[in-house]
Amino acid sequence: DSGVTQTPKHLITATGQRVTLRCSPRSGDLSVYWYQQSLDQGLQFLIQYYNGEERAKGNILERFSAQQFPDLHSELNLSSLELGDSALYFCASSVGDQSPFHEQYFGPGTRLTVT
Amino acid sequence: AQKITQTQPGMFVQEKEAVTLDCTYDTSDPSYGLFWYKQPSSGEMIFLIYQGSYDQQNATEGRYSLNFQKARKSANLVISASQLGDSAMYFCAMREGGSNDYKLSFGAGTTVTVRA
Numbered sequence: 001d002s003g004v005t006q007t008p009k010h011l012i013t014a015t016g017q018r019v020t021l022r023c024s025p026r027s028g029d030l031s032v033y034w035y036q037q038s039l040d041q042g043l044q045f046l047i048q049y050y051n052g053e054e055r056a057k058g059n060i061l062e063r064f065s066a067q068q069f070p071d072l073h074s075e076l077n078l079s080s081l082e083l084g085d086s087a088l089y090f091c092a093s094s095v096g097d098q099s100p101f102h103e104q105y106f107g108p109g110t111r112l113t114v115t
Numbered sequence: 116a117q118k119i120t121q122t123q124p125g126m127f128v129q130e131k132e133a134v135t136l137d138c139t140y141d142t143s144d145p146s147y148g149l150f151w152y153k154q155p156s157s158g159e160m161i162f163l164i165y166q167g168s169y170d171q172q173n174a175t176e177g178r179y180s181l182n183f184q185k186a187r188k189s190a191n192l193v194i195s196a197s198q199l200g201d202s203a204m205y206f207c208a209m210r211e212g213g214s215n216d217y218k219l220s221f222g223a224g225t226t227v228t229v230r231a
Contacts (some may be wrong), residue, residue, distance in 0.1 A: 002162070033218060038120070043206065045218040059219060088158060092219075101148045101167045104219055106160035 003027065004107035006091050012113045016077040021110045023091030025072055031055070031094045032074040033104060034066055038087040050076055050096075081114045088112075119207050121222035128197045129230050135182070136192040136225045138207030145206065146212025149190040151181065153204040163205075166190055168212075196228075202229045209231065 003026035013019055026030050036059075045058035049068035060066075063071040063081075068074040079084060088111050092104040120139045128134040140149065151163040158216040166174045166181045174181040184193040194201055204226050 001158075014173060031217075042223055043208075043219075045220070050189075056218065090160060093161075094176040094193075099217070101146075101150075101212075103150055103162050103165050104146075104210075105162055106152070108159045111127075111158070 002105040004010065004091060004093050006089075006107035006110050008110060009108065010111050010113075011043035012115060013081060014115055015081055017081050017114075018077065019081065019112065021076040021089055021091075021095075021112075023074045023076070023107055025074070025091075025093030027106055029095050029105075030072065031096060031104075031113065032072070032093070033092045034067055034074070034076050035061075035090040035106075036087045037090060038084075043090075046076070049066060052080050053056070056110075078112070079111075086112055086114045090092050118211075118220040119209055119222035121207055121225050123225045124223070125226040125228070127228050127230055131196055132197060134197055134205060135175060136194070136205050136207070136227070137194065138222060139192045140188050140190060140207075140209050142188075142209065143210050144211040144213040145230075146153060148210045148212075149181070149183070150208045150210070151192045152188075152206045153201075153203045154206065154224070160206075162181070164192065165209045197227075197229045199229050199231060202227060210217075 005024045030051045046060040048055040066076045091107045094102045147168045153161040192209045207222045
């Protein structure tokens with residue numbers, strides 16, 4: 001158990017809908033990262049938050065947004081869902097954001113299926 | 116350009132034998148971290164081992180060791196005494212110190228199947 005929690009574990013929804021994925025980082029970790037894992041794209045970085053502030057964006061679509069709350073949990077919002085958004089979405093956390101030497105611990109992931 | 120290259124899509128290994136998973140990386144940043152993760156069929160990503168660019172010694176964690184060859188830009192994972200539970204996908208990843216986001220860049224992964 002990495003200490004990172006994600007809910008829900010599975011999500012099935014229809015095209016055009018909106019969903020929210022939730023993540024709680026490990027105790028003491030201030031940085032939260034969101035990744036998408038799909039068969040064709042592999043593991044892709046989406047967005048990073050540190051202590052409530054957005055730090056960096058990766059390959060995140062405009063239909064996707066995220067935030068980190070004062071209690072450090074984070075939510076990833078996916079809207080106007082398309083079939084191609086079906087993927088495994090991971091949240092990861094690390095203790096800080098200024099060093100490349102801190103490992104990131106991953107949550108169990110949310111498997112999103114868009115039908 | 117691909118930052119992490121894993122050239123072995125799949126490997127078979129006999130139980131109790133050692134296996135080496137290849138990983139090469141591309142960066143001009145002097146500060147970086149190299150990581151290996153295991154993803155079993157259940158889907159979770161499990162952190163295995165880490166090597167910093169300034170570390171003089173190869174990292175080891177139990178049955179996992181990292182063969183770090185800085186000049187060749189390679190960071191191969193060695194799993195000793197393979198067990199059936201080692202069957203999984205293994206990802207090599209890198210974080211660069213000069214980037215603004217310290218995100219992990221992943222390779223395509225190597226699937227390891229341990230045979231009894």
